[in-house]
Amino acid sequence: MSKPIEFFFDFSSPYGYLAACRAAHIEQSTNRSVEFRPYLMGAVFKTTGRKPLNNHPLVWDYARNDISRSARRLNISFSLPDPFPVVTASACRAFYWTRSREGEDAARALAMRLLHAYFADGRNISKTDVVAEITGGDPDTVTTALNDESLKNDLRRLTDEAASRGIFGSPFFLVDGEAFWGNDRVDDVIRWANGAW
């Protein structure tokens, strides 16, 4: 099996959610694994001057409709959450905490539970207690772990590294170093990984 495909996303990104739901399809179509790498896109926005999707009424009217109809076409359960967007630091930390203790598969399963909780069930995953509950285990232990300074620093480092590697959006894929931005690039990711270009 070739090198994994790196998949960067923000837990508050609807298009990132849609792409995450297609990760298994990408793996089946390419015979490569997809490695989930959640990061804090808002930190990179400060660098690029980009704004959240709902910053401009014209763009947001379009995007809101586009997200819903994209979800319908892909048969993915989606309902625009309120509040939107939210801060996803706790969700990200829970992911990397789980990854360090239980590995990629457990962290990815957690990522999918968090994304479904927010984008299908409307739960507010900016709240540490909600994240702790979805993570599972003893709530106090998880909450304490998510507030650990070294975990916070790890996430800052990872987000800085993403920016330095040219990653600025969600979803954002790296296939052997080649960058693909957007849920609408999933078919291109598959073509590129299969060398059919």
Added chain:
Amino acid sequence: MSKPIEFFFDFSSPYGYLAACRAAHIEQSTNRSVEFRPYLMGAVFKTTGRKPLNNHPLVWDYARNDISRSARRLNISFSLPDPFPVVTASACRAFYWTRSREGEDAARALAMRLLHAYFADGRNISKTDVVAEITGGDPDTVTTALNDESLKNDLRRLTDEAASRGIFGSPFFLVDGEAFWGNDRVDDVIRWANGAW
């Protein structure tokens, strides 16, 4: 044949160029005509606060590569022009002037010549004399026509109307009122026009 698909674009937009090259494919796939509607996207940027693609180094590094590889995949001749982007008021006026005199087909053929001139041959289509030459006919007559006040006003009105109809990008398609933004939405335009959603 059903209602035409409206196709809005800016003559300085690389993704608009790629989509224009696929208009015939859209028509063959949907049995609908595609009506070209060039407009001045920069005027709408003032409303939305959006910026040109090359405003942010991170985004532009990505987009420049994405445009070239998209063109390769679609077998479309493309070379990033210099200067980029350019003011496209003359090109737009030439389009609507030709349309009013010779109809949709002649205007569309001119649009394709202008887009190829800029994105394949690197000619500066911000210059009225270049636009006049590509438009054909007597250069003085064309140049005078392009500077006509009523034509300028028509273009302003059309660009204002685009913004009021929720159009803010290039390419931007309307299929029975449903909006699709981006060259990466061409397959969705076809699916929607065929009712397969």
